[in-house]
Amino acid sequence: MKRDLLLAAIAGVLVLSGPSAAQSPDTHRHRFHDADKWSTVFDDPKRDAWQKPHDVIAALGLPPDAVVADIGSGTGYFAVRLAHRVPKGRVFGVDTEPGMVKHLAERAKREGLGNLVSVAGAPDDPRLPEKVDLVLLVNVYHHIAEREDYFRRLRASLKPAGRIAVIDFREDAPRGPPKRERVSAERVRAELGRAGYTLTGEHGILPSQHFLVFRPGKP
Numbered sequence: 430m431k432r433d434l435l436l437a438a439i440a441g442v443l444v445l446s447g448p449s450a451a452q453s454p455d456t457h458r459h460r461f462h463d464a465d466k467w468s469t470v471f472d473d474p475k476r477d478a479w480q481k482p483h484d485v486i487a488a489l490g491l492p493p494d495a496v497v498a499d500i501g502s503g504t505g506y507f508a509v510r511l512a513h514r515v516p517k518g519r520v521f522g523v524d525t526e527p528g529m530v531k532h533l534a535e536r537a538k539r540e541g542l543g544n545l546v547s548v549a550g551a552p553d554d555p556r557l558p559e560k561v562d563l564v565l566l567v568n569v570y571h572h573i574a575e576r577e578d579y580f581r582r583l584r585a586s587l588k589p590a591g592r593i594a595v596i597d598f599r600e601d602a603p604r605g606p607p608k609r610e611r612v613s614a615e616r617v618r619a620e621l622g623r624a625g626y627t628l629t630g631e632h633g634i635l636p637s638q639h640f641l642v643f644r645p646g647k648p
Contacts, residue, residue: 493517501569512545523550557586570597580624602637614639
């Protein structure tokens, strides 16, 4: 296990099967029962250099009252930052790993983030308690099975002007999951197009990942 932690820390920071405890690149296929221990990997400040969380959130242009779902929220790397960004809104941190769900709930309470709600999702359903303005998936997309069906169902959880932001590793990135498991930006666009979404934005601010934004509906 010490070797796994070392490799994960060197790599930067992603997950097991399903959109769970994601947002980290090479911790692939490990279980995350001990969330407190894994938080030293997922929330390592060195990750900021390539994940650029503040730039990502700024690019999303969220108003203070936005309702956001962070699918695959893990220990809260993005969810906590989002909660600070939308003080009049809400953030649902969704994970399928019970240890991560518990950890994020405790972290939200400890840090006084009453607008951050930890949600126990399922691999095929984030189980969002209300409609949201934005769904954010960081390093999660390639773990989702039956993606077109998943995103067709997800449309019901979006407000009329709701968006989906997908951030995942490029095929040529020096970090990330095994290359055979990566999904190109072209494939993401094609799959979400078939699921009924239109690409409305593409940001080139991340050195290792593509960053695509979609809305429901055809162009």
